[in-house]
Amino acid sequence: MQNDRFLKACRREEVDCTPVWLMRQAGRYLPEYMEIRQKYDFLTMCKTPDLAAEVTLQPVNRLGVDAAILFADILLPLEGMGIELAFAKNEGPVISNPVRTKDDVDKIRILEAEEATPYVLDAIRLIRKELEGRVPLIGFSGAPFTIASYIIEGGGSKDYKNCKSMMWQAPDVWDSLMKKISEVLLKYLKAQIKAGAQAVQMFDSWVGALSPDDYEQYVLPHSKYVLDGLRDEGVPVIHFANNASSMLELVAAAGGDVIGLDWRINLDDAWKRVGYDRGVQGNLDPFTLFAPPSVIEEKVRKILDMAGNRPGHIFNLGHGINKETPVEHAIALVEAVHKYSRR
Ligand code: CP3
Numbered sequence: 001m002q003n004d005r006f007l008k009a010c011r012r013e014e015v016d017c018t019p020v021w022l023m024r025q026a027g028r029y030l031p032e033y034m035e036i037r038q039k040y041d042f043l044t045m046c047k048t049p050d051l052a053a054e055v056t057l058q059p060v061n062r063l064g065v066d067a068a069i070l071f072a073d074i075l076l077p078l079e080g081m082g083i084e085l086a087f088a089k090n091e092g093p094v095i096s097n098p099v100r101t102k103d104d105v106d107k108i109r110i111l112e113a114e115e116a117t118p119y120v121l122d123a124i125r126l127i128r129k130e131l132e133g134r135v136p137l138i139g140f141s142g143a144p145f146t147i148a149s150y151i152i153e154g155g156g157s158k159d160y161k162n163c164k165s166m167m168w169q170a171p172d173v174w175d176s177l178m179k180k181i182s183e184v185l186l187k188y189l190k191a192q193i194k195a196g197a198q199a200v201q202m203f204d205s206w207v208g209a210l211s212p213d214d215y216e217q218y219v220l221p222h223s224k225y226v227l228d229g230l231r232d233e234g235v236p237v238i239h240f241a242n243n244a245s246s247m248l249e250l251v252a253a254a255g256g257d258v259i260g261l262d263w264r265i266n267l268d269d270a271w272k273r274v275g276y277d278r279g280v281q282g283n284l285d286p287f288t289l290f291a292p293p294s295v296i297e298e299k300v301r302k303i304l305d306m307a308g309n310r311p312g313h314i315f316n317l318g319h320g321i322n323k324e325t326p327v328e329h330a331i332a333l334v335e336a337v338h339k340y341s342r343r
Pocket residue numbers: 022023024025026027028037042069070071072073074075087091092093140156203204205242319320
């Protein structure tokens with residue numbers, strides 16, 4: 001491995017400078033991504049290993065980030081479960097047969113990842129070959145709550161009305177759905193690691209919709225099941241829960257070698273609450289990248305100061321990069337992190 005500072009930081013070892021990558025770094029803000037995207041729809045890109053490999057490498061080449069993240073989506077495992085997934089133009093994911101009843105949950109299949117999503121595993125093997133050890137490859141999945149929210153609501157949601165209704169009105173149905181999802185996610189992540197993913201991240205993008213109390217009762221045990229199941233797989237596990245600064249202790253209790261942080265909390269405060277026996281990843285507001293480079297640099301320095309060169313910090317945005325972000329600003333961010341964190 002030519003550049004292993006990301007993996008070193010995941011293990012809380014000393015590094016030459018702070019590693020940085022950006023959530024959603026392979027995507028529409030890159031003109032070279034749009035060039036391919038004009039020819040193929042999103043799911044076709046995910047299901048064609050050559051294309052997935054090509055766009056995975058784009059931000060590595062363009063930005064000089066310290067890790068690659070597999071080009072795929074958290075919703076790909078749904079199809080194997082018998083849930084119909086489409087990406088509608090400008091609407092995001094749409095599920096035509098949402099899960100609402102015990103019958104719906106009973107119908108969900110639990111397949112091996114090799115059968116349900118062979119193209120993801122082929123893409124991982126191809127990307128590892130094409131990376132030639134330049135930087136490590138991160139695999140990923142959604143977390144049980146975030147996946148459940150899509151499956152129940154039938155797409156994105158503002159209020160999670162159907163999801164919370166099931167949680168509180170039919171806790172047994174909720175529990176069996178969460179158990180089935182967790183089993184699928186654990187198989188999916190284990191298969192990614194076996195195929196060559198050198199770290200994995202679990203995204204709980206929408207769990208901030210819950211109170212800490214409901215998180216603890218209805219979600220934490222399921223996230224913990226997945227994270228515990230990855231303990232002996234030999235690669236670092238990053239647990240990112242968005243909009244969850246009110247319940248960071250619970251997120252950390254669910255597990256993860258590294259805890260992902262959004263920007264709604266100062267990094268020093270967050271790390272203290274997570275505990276110094278874990279790494280942290282984050283936590284620049286993604287829209288900082290619309291500010292002038294001098295402001296970006298100032299905010300980078302503040303975050304680095306709060307991390308204080310303590311081993312175990314991976315620089316990232318606090319959530320995914322916006323599709324209108326100027327590419328030069330993303331490049332300037334990566335340069336600033338490396339420059340100001342040089343030990
Ligand atoms: O980080 C990366 O570069 C790897 C690729 C990646 C994608 N999705 C590609 C993608 C990753 C890690 C994801 C994760 C993902 N997918 C999450 C969790 C991350 C987060 O932001 O919290 C979620 C919630 C999804 C579900 C999803 N996929 C939505 C809501 C959308 C539509 C959003 C939008 O901006 O249109 C997608 C589509 C999607 N996934 C795109 C990409 C590059 C855009 C597809 C396109 O080209 O039109």
